[in-house]
Amino acid sequence: MRAAIVEPVGGHGGMDYYDFGLCEALSKAGIEATLYTCDETSWRSRAFGVEIPYRGVFGAAPAWLRGLRHLRGTVRALVGARLKGARISHFHFFHVGPLELFGVLLARSLGMRVVVTAHDVQPFVERLSVPWMAARAYRMAARVIAQGRTAEKELGALLDVPASRIDVVPHGSYLPFVGEAPARGAARARLGLPEEARVLLFFGQIKAVKGLDLLIRAMPRVLREHPDTVLLVAGKAWKDDLRRYRAQIExxxxxxxxxxxxxxxxxxxxxxxxxxxxxxxxxxRRIYQSGVLLMAMSHGRPVVASDLPGMTEVVSDGVTGYLFAAGNAQALAARLAGVLGEDGELRRTAQRALRYVEEHHDWERIGAMTAACYRSALKG
Known part of the structure; x- marks a missing residue:
């Protein structure tokens, strides 16, 4: 079975880890997968094909030009995939607008069966999605993959996707990409951090819904109880203004x-x-599933997370991580102040989390589940 994995973000926004994990796993499940992605993605694999039709779709060019390049990339990806005999087109949606709907319509017109992974059922920036386009795109999908029960419920409630067409397939771990971890001292020296500090890491794209402002508001209490604490923020802003965080810190x-x-x-x-x-x-403040959460657990780091349903599907409080009341900076401050004084328990929690992702977020299992989803799509 041949499948086209159409995922334009790739290395531009950290989706390359996910793409490579999925395609590698699909190849082990007997699927001849080709990833169609952007020119900011680099790869080293012989297990699956990679093509780069989405050139110049990110960057400083005018939006209309990047949109045209995106449309051109979709045409090249899907027509090329169909000529190679691909019967499955697998899209990955964080929102649905004209470009995404065009891809689904084109795949259907080429006689391909459409599979959609709903990374975000509803976008975290509302203007990015057009509700009627999202509803139509999901209606035309033969199968829809939800990465957890929270997304499964919302697909039915908000987009009216029948439960019979939804497959729950978890997000894969980052274990294949971790490698040998550098020593803590060497890592801190490289990043310009004090050797003896207690370091809190906020990692990944900075978006309003990710609550960096809550973490900053929690810091004064944390610092009163643990004066050597350092907050390390690592990632670029996405449709957010960094100035407000800097002003808050000052x-x-x-x-x-x-x-x-x-x-x-x-x-x-x-x-x-x-x-x-x-x-x-x-x-x-909102989440369906979190790649950063699984990345942290894969790297053997303990996590403190909001008690949102998308988090609690993975984090068991005090077992595989720590939870606090979502949106409550005081609760976050109290939880951080408490766990930072428990070095031994932090290590044990991180070890339990690592075992959890090894067991429940294994890519080979996910590849087999996704291949079964493809087979269902072809029968439908």
């Missing part, structure tokens, strides 16, 4: 305890950030 008088690496973190530097961290904090 207003609270905690600038000396905050290190802001507000840029894209290349793959070769990721391990250093996790090795340098004592705790990874995910104070999200």
């Amino acid at each position: 207003a609270l008088g905690i600038a000396e305890s905050c290190v802001l690496h507000t840029r894209y973190i290349p793959d070769e530097d990721v391990a250093a950030y996790y090795a340098a961290a004592d705790v990874v904090v995910l104070p999200y």
